[in-house]
Amino acid sequence: MNQGAPIMDDEKARSLKTITTVVYALQAASFLLGITFIVAVIINYVKKSDVQGTWLESHFLWQIRTFWFGFLWSVFGLLTVFMIVGYYVLIANAIWIIYRIVKGWLRLADSREMYVTAQGNYLKG
Template sequence: MQSQSPSAGYLNNAKIIYGLYALGYFVGVTTLAGVILAYIWRGHDAVADSHFTFQIRTFWISLLIGLIALVTMIIGIGFLIWLFLAVWGLLRVISGFLLANDGKPVSNTKYWGMMAE
């Protein structure tokens, strides 16, 4: 019987958070649960920590863009910003999950782009 590496265990946690973020499109509170777990679980494994940092940044950037969208609803462009935010967030969740599933770190956690690198 093979034992699981520490990275694999923590990467499973990262995948759980990506799942919570994806579920957040339907049940918003799961995204908040995901970011709380990312803060709790980081600090134990370098590979998984790259994902947790990426997830935390995704949450805070999403919140900022969401607030901008809310404010700009008055002038009519907020809906376009919401659409951009939905696509941006979903692509970050999918690409991050795929990297975690392959056991790879997010190489640039400060990146604001659509895909995890």
């Protein structure tokens, strides 16, 4: 965990971890109902200030980046679907999104930060 992170009371920490879990679940559900991907990122942005400076911030950044990069690659894939390459882009994007959801959810279950943090890494969320 982040050694410089502020200490949260147990109830608040549990609540924020639950919200983070819900966002991963919504992202996973987006393969069945696409709108949940948008709902998930809205929750990320609404609750982002609550997790700022905690180990959960890295999960929020991970989830937000998953949304935006996944969205952009989906748009590119859809625009190029008339060429065969678009199908490959969409398949690769789906695999990448699944990887990010699983990786993040597993690290969250172990109460571990993601690799990305607000300090010093690319694409600050």
